[in-house]
Ligand SMILES: O=C(COP(=O)(O)O)[C@@H](O)[C@H](O)[C@H](O)COP(=O)(O)O
């Protein structure tokens with residue numbers, strides 16, 4: 001049997017390279033300057049929030065007060081789950097003491113939460129969806145958190161947060177946490193997309209994949225087909241095309257983070273189009289689709305509303321929704337081609353009837 005004991009002068013081999021998240025941020029920025037230190041500290045705080053939420057989720061069937069609803073309805077008109085409220089508070093308390101951010105904006109709060117004691121030191125705003133896919137939680141299925149970091153511009157004295165109403169290209173960093181069989185954090189600071197896995201025995205996120213590349217084309221399409229008759233005919237045409245062609249497979253888990261994660265690693269497309277009732281779709285621009293679009297572009301993929309890149313959309317209010325088609329370049333383009341074709345036909349019909 002081979003002797004695996006390290007010889008004199010040899011390092012004992014580890015399972016993997018133990019690159020932590022904060023070290024990774026500094027390595028990418030190749031700097032120890034104040035901006036790099038800030039970004040590294042911000043990511044560290046997000047990791048802390050993720051660990052606290054992950055710990056709570058892992059005990060969800062065992063302790064009181066994790067599952068079920070609070071009885072309140074949020075600004076989106078959705079019933080708030082206890083875990084939504086808990087995770088929202090976790091991000092607030094983690095960042096309140098950080099000195100890093102002046103303002104937090106989340107799905108669960110109508111207006112941003114201001115931390116005046118952090119200003120003007122904290123020059124950043126954190127936008128987040130504390131728990132994405134919370135309808136999955138009572139069935140013990142995957143959920144996530146989504147985050148986006150922007151530089152705060154101006155002092156926002158009147159509390160209107162006008163500087164947040166800019167395109168997604170203003171994001172400094174974005175990412176998500178997936179609470180699945182393991183807890184993973186995927187992020188980008190505009191230098192590729194990288195994933196980390198929480199090692200529960202160390203309490204640290206350890207690098208698992210660097211420079212993730214979305215395949216140009218993939219077989220997965222991920223969409224809630226229960227909404228088929230609510231969509232525009234162009235989307236129905238696309239789905240009919242997929243049904244009639246070999247090589248496609250449907251995957252839909254009911255939590256955007258999980259569904260996007262699969263697409264990021266395996267390729268394909270996730271869609272949440274507008275419907276008759278909700279022409280803008282369901283997903284929110286500033287803390288759901290824009291951060292994921294940032295990751296998709298950084299990984300060589302695309303994210304589109306059908307007529308415009310998601311990252312070019314300028315929000316007109318904090319909780320703005322937007323249709324989204326996100327994933328592999330070729331797949332996104334194919335969906336867009338159905339939308340454009342239908343728009344062209346509608347135009348021609350209009351021209352001939354007038
Ligand atoms: O944004 C989402 C829900 O967010 P939320 O839990 O409100 O943060 C998504 O995860 C959707 O729930 C998901 O895409 C499934 O939507 P439906 O198909 O159930 O409408």
Ligand SMILES: [Mg+2]
Nearest residue numbers: 129131132133
């Ligand atoms: Mg969500």
Ligand SMILES: [Mg+2]
Nearest residue numbers: 107129131132
């Ligand atoms: Mg949510």
